[in-house]
Amino acid sequence: MTTPPPPQKPTQRVVVTSPRTRAPRARRPYSGTREINEQSELGAVYMRTLIRAQRRLGLSVCLVTCGALGVLPLLFAIDPELGKVRVLGLGLPWFLLCVATFPMLLLAGWFYVRQAERSEREFAELVERP
Numbered sequence: 001m002t003t004p005p006p007p008q009k010p011t012q013r014v015v016v017t018s019p020r021t022r023a024p025r026a027r028r029p030y031s032g033t034r035e036i037n038e039q040s041e042l043g044a045v046y047m048r049t050l051i052r053a054q055r056r057l058g059l060s061v062c063l064v065t066c067g068a069l070g071v072l073p074l075l076f077a078i079d080p081e082l083g084k085v086r087v088l089g090l091g092l093p094w095f096l097l098c099v100a101t102f103p104m105l106l107l108a109g110w111f112y113v114r115q116a117e118r119s120e121r122e123f124a125e126l127v128e129r130p
Contacts (some may be wrong), residue, residue, distance in 0.1 A: 050123045057115050065108045121127055 076083050077094055085092040090099070 045086060046127060053119050057112065057119065061108050061112045065105065069101065070103065
C-alpha cells in the first residue's frame, strides 16, 4: 500500500508595492485659481472652457424652448381644425400660449440653472484640485 503524500502547507501571499505609493504627491507649483488670477495662458484656457460650456448650455436651452414655441403656429397652420378644439373653456391655441407656456419656461429655467451650477461646480473642482 502506498501512503498518501503529506498535506502541503498553504502558500503565503506576498503583497508587492512600490515604496513611492506612500510618498506624498508633489504639489503643482501654481494652483488653477492662481493661474486664473494672474491671467496666464493656462488660466485663459480654463476660463474659455467654462465660458464655452455655459454658452453651449444657454444656446441649447434657448433653441429647444424657442423651437417648441415656434412649432405651435406651424402646427395650427397645417391643421386649422386644431384651433377649434376647446380645453378648459379656452381654444387650444390660447390654452397652449397662455397656460402651458409658463410651466415650460419655468422648467427650462430650472434646468438651465441646475446644469449651470453643476458646470461651475465641476470647474471649481478642476481648478482647485491639488
